[in-house]
Amino acid sequence: MAYALCFVLHCSPTDVSKGPPQWSDLLAQQHEAISAAQALKIFRCPPGWDGSLDELVSAGQANAAGDDPFQHLPDGPFEALPAASAEATGQNPAASAESSPAWRLLCNATIPRFAAERLWLSVYDLESEEASPQAEPRQLRLLDSFPLTAAANETCWFFPTDDGRYLSCATNEQVRCLPGFTPEQRFSDTPSAYDRAGIKVLWSLMADEESLRCVGLTYQRHRVDFPLIERHRSVATTWIAFEVESEAAEPLQVTSTITTYQG
16 A cells, blocks of 8 residues: 655635545646646856847747757867866756757746645545555545745755856746655655654745746655646746846846747
8 A cells, every 4th residue: 555645735724524535636636726836947147158038039939838949059168167166056066068969957846836825735544555646546535724924935946056157048838746645754654643744835036037036845855746637828928038247236137038939
């Protein structure tokens, strides 16, 4: 038998008088709570590259699919970062010199959109015959239920803080998600201990936004993952070119924003 903690977001308090919930009910609650997300990618601009976002869009390299806009460029013409600079920022000097795809892609995430101030979170001890979030559980036991506003908050940072030039692309999506699990602690042979104090609601400033956005949950410092079972991308993708200069009065400066569309 496999056991896991299962996290369900929903729009109203849990009615415990109705008895143990059905899995189909929890799926419906989760679908109602999270129906939208944002697919976000962030790329480092190669060292020595002196082009612009406008040029990349015009050439079709920065496109609505969110492809690596620098994949068409050879490695050779770009200058390697000085070793001291690379070490100071935790970068691999060899990878910097090659301007490899792995070095360029800083972020490739799907960020759920949900109104934390209006939602509730219920935590279940899930018992299943299969160690899979897709499998219908054999038994569910409610451990806790509370409004997300009662949980502790933490801030995180999606956008880079190292000096340099960057591009980001963001695409809105309509999604359907399963209830949440922590990938690192997903299933075990015995039931897991639970402590509400381990739940944190994550907030982040995205690019040059002025207000924090809720970007997810963690439990005991592990990300709560809401596995996607359906996603439909918008036809529009917004590209942003920005620079980070840590010593400046405003460290992050957006230099260009262009929206591209799928044909």
